Amino acid sequence: MTDTDSLRAEALARIADAETLDALEQHRVAYLGKKGSISGLMKTLGGMSPEERSKAGALFNAVRDEVAAALATRKTALEGAALEARLASETLDLSLPSPDAPTGSVHPVSQVMDELAEIFADLGFAVATGPEIEDDWHNFTALNMPESHPARAMHDTFYFPDMSEAQPASNSEAVGQQEFRSMLLRTHTSPVQIRSMLKEGAPLRIIAPGRVYRSDSDATHTPMFHQIEGLVIDKGIHLGHLKWTLETFLKAFFERDDIVLRLRPSYFPFTEPSVEVDVGYSMEKGRRVVGGSGDDEGHAWMEVLGSGMVNRRVIEFGGLDPDEWQGFAFGTGVDRLAMLKYGMDDLRAFFDGDLRWMKHYGFAALDVPTLSGGVGVGA
Ligand code: PHE
Numbered sequence: 001m002t003d004t005d006s007l008r009a010e011a012l013a014r015i016a017d018a019e020t021l022d023a024l025e026q027h028r029v030a031y032l033g034k035k036g037s038i039s040g041l042m043k044t045l046g047g048m049s050p051e052e053r054s055k056a057g058a059l060f061n062a063v064r065d066e067v068a069a070a071l072a073t074r075k076t077a078l079e080g081a082a083l084e085a086r087l088a089s090e091t092l093d094l095s096l097p098s099p100d101a102p103t104g105s106v107h108p109v110s111q112v113m114d115e116l117a118e119i120f121a122d123l124g125f126a127v128a129t130g131p132e133i134e135d136d137w138h139n140f141t142a143l144n145m146p147e148s149h150p151a152r153a154m155h156d157t158f159y160f161p162d163m164s165e166a167q168p169a170s171n172s173e174a175v176g177q178q179e180f181r182s183m184l185l186r187t188h189t190s191p192v193q194i195r196s197m198l199k200e201g202a203p204l205r206i207i208a209p210g211r212v213y214r215s216d217s218d219a220t221h222t223p224m225f226h227q228i229e230g231l232v233i234d235k236g237i238h239l240g241h242l243k244w245t246l247e248t249f250l251k252a253f254f255e256r257d258d259i260v261l262r263l264r265p266s267y268f269p270f271t272e273p274s275v276e277v278d279v280g281y282s283m284e285k286g287r288r289v290v291g292g293s294g295d296d297e298g299h300a301w302m303e304v305l306g307s308g309m310v311n312r313r314v315i316e317f318g319g320l321d322p323d324e325w326q327g328f329a330f331g332t333g334v335d336r337l338a339m340l341k342y343g344m345d346d347l348r349a350f351f352d353g354d355l356r357w358m359k360h361y362g363f364a365a366l367d368v369p370t371l372s373g374g375v376g377v378g379a
Pocket of ligand 1: 188329332
């Protein structure tokens with residue numbers, strides 16, 4: 001009996017002293033678990049005479065119940081304390097004043113991309129994307145620039161280190177069969193033409209805005225800049241569709257009707273024929289303002305777009321039959337469009353992250369461009 005008393009006293013003392021839920025759980029296992037000491041006591045009942053057993057049984061049961069109750073009480077207390085501690089540490093001071101006005105603004109490049117998406121959505125174009133880390137097949141080969149093509153050299157491409165030799169020798173057969181594609185930072189958004197044709201098939205109407213990279217840096221060139229690509233693939237598409245689309249887009253973007261385009265024959269490997277597009281502009285207060293014919297008094301022409309009818313070979317690389325499908329494509333610099341529309345004169349400032357510049361040229365987050373509300377709100 002005294003053994004049972006001291007076991008009971010010990011259990012209750014330890015439970016009361018337990019500082020953590022883990023320690024408490026260890027005590028539960030030690031006393032009430034399958035191999036616990038109180039469970040052990042219970043097992044001794046089997047070897048007792050009936051009178052002994054009914055006396056001892058009642059006593060053991062009482063001890064077991066008391067210990068179980070003590071465990072439950074202590075558990076509730078420890079859980080309560082843990083919650084108290086968490087509530088005390090996770091405070092939120094609701095008396096802090098809110099800022100006077102919302103801070104932060106939308107970068108002009110993002111704003112212009114949103115404007116372009118809005119304008120082209122109205123013409124039935126979806127927004128497509130592709131990776132900035134591209135392979136040379138999508139960036140060049142499939143755009144009709146085979147390995148020896150001089151246009152490749154003109155792109156000032158950032159290549160990744162050649163990993164072809166890093167292939168394990170045992171793999172050399174597989175590498176030999178499968179053409180190795182070196183990786184690069186895409187030099188234009190045109191690879192999205194190929195990716196979209198391969199993925200979506202035809203007909204197709206997409207724009208693809210995004211970052212592009214060229215190893216070039218001065219007042220008008222940054223190693224990273226933004227382009228937007230346009231691609232239409234359908235049946236019976238001709239240059240007239242291209243001209244109408246570009247005119248409609250530029251009128252909506254610059255929000256004026258007197259935009260005059262001049263199409264000049266040019267050369268891009270991926271379009272045939274290729275057309276460079278100029279817009280007329282004049283100088284007002286030292287700023288280029290788009291509008292009017294470049295041949296008008298006080299006006300001049302400025303190149304804004306590269307474009308053309310998609311080369312048959314490119315349509316083939318896109319997995320389509322060029323006898324069935326034709327199309328046009330265009331590409332232009334988003335940063336340049338933003339500069340022309342909103343009057344910044346240094347491209348480098350776009351990427352300096354200078355808050356004063358952002359305050360001046362940035363857009364309020366709620367100035368979402370819409371065709372009904374105007375794509376140039378907040379300008
Ligand atoms: N990818 C060309 C460039 O970066 C632009 C372009 C796109 C021209 C589509 C024609 C058609 O200069």
